[in-house]
Amino acid sequence: MRDRTPGAIGIVAAAALLLTSCAVQTAPTAPSGGATAASATLASVPGFSLSDGVIHVGEMTALSGPIAPSANEQVAGQQAYYDIVNAKGGIAGKYPVKVITADNQYNPQLAVQEYQRIKDQVVMLSGILGDASTEALLPILKQNKAVALPSTQSSRFTAQENLGMTFTSYQSNVWNALSYLFEKGRISKSSTVCSMVQADQSGQARQDALEHAGKELGFTVGPKTEFAPTDSAFTAQIQTLKTAKCDLVVFGGANGNVPNVVAAATQLDYAPIWETEFFSIAQSFKDTDIATYLKENFVVTGLAGDLDDTSIEGIKLLTEKLGKTPTMQNVYGFMQAITATTILEKAVQLGDLSGAGLMKAMDGIEKIEYLGLNGDMTYGPVAKRLQPDTSSIFSYDPTAPGSLKALTAQYVAPKGRGPGF
């Protein structure tokens, strides 16, 4: 006789478990026309409860791994600004902000998992570290109608209604730096300017700016050499640049590439001007042999000005809050918190802290100012948004705070913003 026990148990178990289905939503029978997203009264949403009035924001960053120290400084910068806001009562004077962190370890796969962990605890992500993590989260943000502020300069995200930008684009930084060096006579129409960039969209953005500068300023654009993020040998690229007699190289690399690039260039006795973005480990080279090469040859774009220049309002506040001279990473985090706070203020004013409400708030903001740390970020409808067009330009100086000495602060190319920058 066949044993029917397992089947019977299975049916009973299935019925019992399915009947307790408490984690499903009932499908809406008709569109709700009553309540609008922008109701006058603020309602509780995931990440915000009217009962305690705390607004939770998420910070997706690399809390472990090789860039954790720099990422932690960015978190500290964000927290410093939220502390200032909370000391005045919080958003709209009554809703304090609390940061919930998530560790993506600079890995987009982990970013997806971590986002799922915190998404119902926060009203928005006030930071996502890593372009790849931003790319990975974008489809999910769209599905969830959620808002995030990527910690990136990549202009390709500016046109996304779910993302709020803060920083000057890669293109504007290259264009401004080349214009500045041209103005100061360090390059001229007879110069050859080349590039050594990552073979991705950030590299192409820099290359676009270089080609635009070549047309506008009249210098020769030399070879474009590329590398992958994990590459550690750069002799071939640098030999190409040297053979082409490049006077200046636009370098778009990651932190870890710098020592290897300097080593390869030194071995080949090649010393052009290297134009690059701020790299967070700059200070760690100050007591090494690399420092001399960096000081003589590197021009770096970044934010604010000298990090001990307390005549800049943002630096002054940050210094007071941290109790020490800030790092450039602190400044990055501080600025992102300004963006987040401005969006939250507008959303509270509109009475809706949901994702849709935050997107509407971004549409309703004209511009965001950054206490002298950088130029304004233009908000409004997504098609009209523009990243700041200012760049602070530094030389490498091991004795200066952050090993950066400002050559000029908030510089804008005399010929204005480049196309699509």
Place this chain on the structure above:
Amino acid sequence: MTLTTTGAALARHARGRAPRLFDTPLKKILAIAFLVAIIAIPLNVADSYILTVLTTAAIAAIAATGLNLLTGYAGQISLGHAFFVGAGAFCGQVLGGQLGLPFLLWLPLSALFAGALGAVVAPFALRLKGPYLAIVSLGLVFIGIYAARNLPTLTGGLNGTVVTAPVSIGVLDFAALRVGPFLLSREQGMFILCWLVLAVILLAVANIVRSRSGRAMQAFRDHDLAAEVLGARRLPTMMNAFIVSSALGGLSGGLLGVELQYIRPENFGLDLSIQYVAIVVIGGLASIWGPVLGALFIGLVPVIAIRLADVLPFISKPGEQGGVSVSGFGLVVYGVLIVVFLLFRRGGLISFFRRPGRRRPLAPATTQAAAAASPPDPAPGITTHEEGHSL
């Protein structure tokens, strides 16, 4: 000719005595409970993080089941599994996302593509054994990443690509599943889809290892010379294992792509391959459920670490320097447990569920093969514990 005939006869004899997949009421009940849980868990768990972790574990378990077939049952060490997972992931996006093929076409075709790549590689790779094969397979990972970086129209190059391949079967869209009055989230739908696929794969692999080909794999693992003497042919047998293993990797990759919704070449590096090896070893080599347990273990350790973070004093707070980060603590726990398992519980997690004294006698072919030579040593560094014929 005589050897072949003898081997075939032994194999037929062995097939007649192969245990049924569900040979006890307990196994039948557990199998039914497993299927019920696949539907019931997402209906009762609202936490999308937990669902995502479990879905990712199911996807990893599919890939690890493939690797287990090759490593656990056939005794071949491979560090190149991420190559096939990546091939399946990008192929899935090209077929499903770019060409718009339906789920029931693009997913099997992704598996077939990875299997075909396995078929191309296998004749060369399988000339080697043990650590030599491990190193050759390692090369596949680097070749795969290089190729993916340099095929931007298919893979997005270094930027990677958003995955838009559909996950619907007819009216059942697992990204927005609607069952009667119930509206399921994407995480709930993907959980059901991936665990159902895993259930099918487990059933298929359980049958493969009971088949003549599966028993031949185990015979070669235990002693290749004896297996050949009995009439089994090494290259076709190992080719089968390699191709099926690769295809399962591709299948897993296809699902991983739609789960993550964004993939790039760096996703499929050496660390992913090592993770699959760890899953197989921790779960238990040469067992059907071992990869599932291993994948759940590896997926859930970080979750536990996060839960513990608030009560442990040495966990650093975000924004502060010094101390151990939550993820770092998870990695330490993960590493310590691997060491503990390898030192004290070589049978892996599955060994906790096995009652002593219930090991099956070896099938005649294997018994004779084993008797014909010295102690079985499938491959350096690999310890197997059971024939794994039944679930």
